[in-house]
Amino acid sequence: MLTKSYKIVQPKRFEIYIDNIEPKEDDAIIKIEYAAICKADIRYYLGKRDMRVLDKKYPMSLLHEAVGIVIKDYSGKFTVGEKVALVPNIVSNCMEDKCTNKVCLDNKLGQNYCPRALFASSNYNGFSRSIIAYPSSNIVRINNNIDLCIAVFAELISVANAAIRRIDIDKNDRVAVWGDGILGYILCSVLHNIYDVNFTVIGKHEEKLKEFTADKYILLDDEYKLTSNVDIVFECVGGSNSENAINQIIDTINPGGKIVLAGVPDKNPNIDVRKVLEKGISIYGVTRSNVNDFYNAISQLENDNFYKCISKLFLDELIINDITDYYKAFEMEILNRKLGKNILKFRF
Ligand SMILES: [Zn+2]
Ligand SMILES: [Zn+2]
Incomplete structure (x- = not known):
């Protein structure tokens, strides 16, 4: 069986590849229906990483947010026609393989921190392919009542x-959740769905903050005069504003507070370590997600209110018939400042 893919070969340049797919005995073959572009994909597209790093990665299929339909199954776990989500963090079962990395067996951390893990569109080909043979342990079933163009937000x-x-x-x-982008929005929605706590969202764009399912929002003005009373902050800013945001959080958080860093910075932030020491602040790093997180995500989508919340993030459907459409989708997402994403419908 042949698959067509778009691979990035140098900054701002994709090429079409036709490959034979060779499924293994525990694989299922998935036709990709919808995908979304992540900030990480945009960094690869624009070449905003060290060229020595990029040269090792190109050529590579981008995209790690995708859902599709099972068209053939070798694992015996799926039926043809089922809707599924693909988990981009690929690692063989750390429990059975007796992974020597303690992190994999720790529920708070887990396999998304396993040094053996591959990640689609980072050190492994991503999902910009018409069909894909994928390990069944990395495929999560989606119930029929959920639209695939919304389920693509599962990642x-x-x-x-x-x-x-x-x-x-x-x-x-x-x-508090710091940041009014899409990750901040989704984090608020999940917090609201699973925890019975009051929380605040802090950001710069009032029209966006109003949409969040937080109990309260605080608008940061440029002069930044925030006096707030917070013990736990999820930082969801990242990008070029990462440094400012982290230092504002360190300023604001109560002594003994915990900061969870979820935003990916463009460059290494210069943070006020002296104040971190003085206030006894704990800083936690997080990255990516594992199969269990996907199971939770899909089951959260079964909740009507949560589903409605996530549906608001769907901006438009971009039909990808050919490589020109694929370029256009990237150029559109680079300029997108709205709260939400344009979702790619694969027809190639
Ligand atoms: Zn991503
Ligand atoms: Zn492991």
């Missing part, structure tokens, strides 16, 4: 779940 929902399970949240903790 971001799983990332929010992975960030939230990183720490314990107590009923008395005052919690």
Whole structure:
């Protein structure tokens, strides 16, 4: 069986590849229906990483947010026609393989931190392919009542779940989500769905903050005069504003507070370590998500209110018939400042 894919070969240049797919005995073959572009894909597209790093990665299929339909199954776990999500963090079962990395057996961390893990569109080909043979243990079933064009947000929902399970949240903790982008929005929606705590969202765009399912929002003005009372902060800013955001959080958070860093910075932030020491602050790193986080994400989508919340993030459907459409989709997402994503429908 042949598959067509678009691979990035140098900054701003894709090429069409036709490959034979060779499924293994535990694989299923999936026809990709919908995918979404992540900030990480945009960094690869624009070449915004060290060229020595990029040269080792190109040529590579981008995209790690995708859902599709089973067209053939060798594993005996799926039926043809079923809707599924693909988990981009690929690692053979650490329990059975007796993985020597303790992190894999720790519920707060887990296999998304396994040094053996491959990640689609980072050190392994991503999902910009017409069909894909994929290990069944990395495929998560989606019920028929859920639209695939909304289920494509499962990856971001799983990332929010992975960030939230990183720490314990107590009923008395005052919690804040810092950042009014899509990850902040989804993290608020998941928090609201699974925890009975009041929390605040902090950001710069009032029209976006109003959409969030937080109990309260605080608008940061440029002069930044925030006096707030928070014990736990999820930082979801990343990018070029990462440094500012982290230092504002360090300024604001109560002594003994916990900061979960979920945003990916463009460059290494210069943070006020002296204040971290003085206030006894704990900083937690989080990245990506694992199969369990995807199961949780898909089951959260079964909740009507949560599903409605996530549906608001769907901006438009971009039909990808050919490589020109694929370029256009990237150029559109680079300029997208709205709260949400344009979703790619694969027809190639
Ligand atoms: Zn991503
Ligand atoms: Zn492991």
